[in-house]
Amino acid sequence: MVTACNYPATNGIEVLTDSERVRRDRRMILEWFMSRCGHVPVIEKLAAEYGITEPRFGCGDEECILCGLCVRVCSDVVGAHALGFFNRGTTRVVSTAYDETSPKCISCRCLRLCLPDRMHQDRGRRDADPQGTAPRPLTPVHIPFMQAIPHKPVIDRESCIHFKTGDCKICEKVCEVRAIDHTQTDHVDEFDVGAVILATGFKDFDPSCMPEYGYGKYKNVLTGIEFERMNSASGPTGGRILMAAAGSRSR
Numbered sequence: 001m002v003t004a005c006n007y008p009a010t011n012g013i014e015v016l017t018d019s020e021r022v023r024r025d026r027r028m029i030l031e032w033f034m035s036r037c038g039h040v041p042v043i044e045k046l047a048a049e050y051g052i053t054e055p056r057f058g059c060g061d062e063e064c065i066l067c068g069l070c071v072r073v074c075s076d077v078v079g080a081h082a083l084g085f086f087n088r089g090t091t092r093v094v095s096t097a098y099d100e101t102s103p104k105c106i107s108c109r110c111l112r113l114c115l116p117d118r119m120h121q122d123r124g125r126r127d128a129d130p131q132g133t134a135p136r137p138l139t140p141v142h143i144p145f146m147q148a149i150p151h152k153p154v155i156d157r158e159s160c161i162h163f164k165t166g167d168c169k170i171c172e173k174v175c176e177v178r179a180i181d182h183t184q185t186d187h188v189d190e191f192d193v194g195a196v197i198l199a200t201g202f203k204d205f206d207p208s209c210m211p212e213y214g215y216g217k218y219k220n221v222l223t224g225i226e227f228e229r230m231n232s233a234s235g236p237t238g239g240r241i242l243m244a245a246a247g248s249r250s251r
Contacts, residue, residue, distance in 0.1 A: 031056055034055040
C-alpha cells in the first residue's frame with residue numbers, strides 16, 4: 001500500500017481512506033505502536049476504535065510515540081539542532097548525535113515528554129501553594145504573583161528561549177494584541193513622597209481616637225486592613241493603589 005501523498009495529483013485519481021484494506025493496514029500499524037507504547041492514552045483510544053483489545057505483539061511501556069515533534073521544536077523553534085532520530089524499526093529512538101552539549105541547548109528535557117512534565121510540576125507547585133508565595137512558575141511569560149501590582153505578565157529572561165538562543169518568539173506570533181516586545185528592558189520608577197508609615201499591629205484598631213494621624217480627616221490615611229483590601233486583585237480598585245491628590249476630598 002502506498003500513501004496518496006506519494007502519487008502526483010492527476011485527474012481521475014481515486015484515494016481510498018476507509019476501505020477494508022486500509023483499515024486492515026491501520027490495525028497492523030496500531031499493533032506495532034502498541035508493541036512499543038501500549039499504555040499511551042491516544043494509542044489506546046485509536047486501538048479501541050479499530051477493535052484491538054489484545055495486540056499480537058504485546059504491549060510496551062514506552063511513553064514516546066516517536067512523533068518527531070520534539071525534534072522539530074529543537075531545530076525550528078529553539079534552533080539548537082541537538083535532537084534527531086537514530087536506528088530503525090523497534091530500536092528507533094530520539095537522541096542526541098554526540099555526548100557534547102550544543103551551545104544553544106537549553107536542557108529542556110524534551111527526550112522525556114518535556115511539556116507534560118513541566119505542566120505537572122507547575123500544577124503541583126500551585127496546588128501546594130495556593131497563596132502564591134512559592135517561586136515564580138516555570139513558564140517564561142508569567143504574572144510574578146497573584147497580587148502583583150501592576151497585575152500584568154512579564155518575560156523571564158533566564159528561562160525565555162529567545163534570550164538563550166536568539167530564536168523562537170512564538171509568544172510574539174500568537175499574541176493577538178501585539179503586546180510582546182523583546183527589546184524592552186527593566187527600569188526603576190522613583191516617586192517623591194512626604195512620609196510613609198507602616199504600622200502592622202497585632203489586631204484591628206480604630207485610629208479615630210488618635211487625631212494626630214488625621215484618620216477620617218485625610219483620604220490618604222488608611223488602616224492596614226483598608227490598604228490590604230485596596231491592594232487585593234479582588235478589591236474595589238482591582239488591585240490598583242489609588243490615592244487622593246493633595247487637597248482633594250475624593251479618591
